[in-house]
Amino acid sequence: xxxxxxxxxxxxxxxxxxxxxxxxxxxxxxxxxxxxxxxxxxxxxxxxxxxxxxxxxxxxxxxxxxxxxxxxxxxxxxxxxxxxxxxxxxxxxxxxxxxxxxxxxxxxxxxxxxxxxxxxxxxxxxxxxxxxxxxxxxxxxxxxxxxxxxxxxxxxxxxxxxxxxxxxxxxxxxxxxxxxxxxxxxxxxxxxxxxxxxxxxxxxxxxxxxxxxxxxxxxxxxxxxxxxxxxxxxxxxxxxxxxxxxxx
Numbered sequence: 001x002x003x004x005x006x007x008x009x010x011x012x013x014x015x016x017x018x019x020x021x022x023x024x025x026x027x028x029x030x031x032x033x034x035x036x037x038x039x040x041x042x043x044x045x046x047x048x049x050x051x052x053x054x055x056x057x058x059x060x061x062x063x064x065x066x067x068x069x070x071x072x073x074x075x076x077x078x079x080x081x082x083x084x085x086x087x088x089x090x091x092x093x094x095x096x097x098x099x100x101x102x103x104x105x106x107x108x109x110x111x112x113x114x115x116x117x118x119x120x121x122x123x124x125x126x127x128x129x130x131x132x133x134x135x136x137x138x139x140x141x142x143x144x145x146x147x148x149x150x151x152x153x154x155x156x157x158x159x160x161x162x163x164x165x166x167x168x169x170x171x172x173x174x175x176x177x178x179x180x181x182x183x184x185x186x187x188x189x190x191x192x193x194x195x196x197x198x199x200x201x202x203x204x205x206x207x208x209x210x211x212x213x214x215x216x217x218x219x220x221x222x223x224x225x226x227x228x229x230x231x232x233x234x235x236x237x238x239x240x241x242x243x244x245x246x247x248x
Contacts, residue, residue: 022038026038027154027188030187030188032195033195035146038145039142039143044142046141049141049148050117050120050148052152053117053151053152055113056148056151057113058113059155059156060162061111064112065108065109067162123211124140124147130207130210130211131197131199135203136196136199136203137198138196143192147189150185150188154185157181158178193208
């Protein structure tokens with residue numbers, strides 16, 4: 001039986017929150033009531049959801065490319081280290097990889113953010129579709145907005161971890177923190193699904209995980225079919241190799 005009644009949980013009068021208050025509440029108050037209040041705000045529109053996901057993804061893409069530039073080259077255009085303290089610059093790993101130019105970072109980050117928004121829209125639509133199959137009463141717009149309010153502060157935290165993770169040895173710690181943050185995000189998303197769609201925990205978890213499982217199964221089937229189709233060709237290649245070896 002659902003933990004929610006059929007009546008929507010509406011926020012108290014005058015409870016419209018600012019964006020910053022919404023971001024903080026989404027991360028620090030992991031309750032169904034919190035996400036019900038966020039979804040019920042008049043500002044909870046899909047356009048704002050996509051806008052803030054784009055901004056958050058732009059931030060994470062930009063910081064990821066900067067981290068790559070520092071790890072695998074001499075920084076962006078060879079001069080990134082001059083902006084860092086000498087003690088820190090000497091500790092940064094520089095590997096034998098092509099450096100990433102500043103132009104690559106500037107152009108690559110928006111492209112990555114656009115694909116992130118597209119992925120976010122598809123991901124949210126699939127979850128909402130499954131939630132509807134389970135009897136959910138919410139909408140794509142409200143679920144997208146609550147997910148976006150989770151995404152923004154998490155992206156800020158992830159960006160900080162990415163930059164700090166450049167420093168040797170600290171990267172291991174930031175990796176563990178990032179893994180824990182990913183688990184926490186799943187918990188928040190389950191609570192958001194419960195609040196928006198008035199579902200119990202089991203159905204909310206199913207709505208969140210089922211699309212991913214179906215997608216993974218689809219990829220596995222495609223790989224198996226591809227390998228089966230390429231089987232004769234792969235066999236011919238091995239026969240040719242064996243014949244070549246037999247000639248020696």
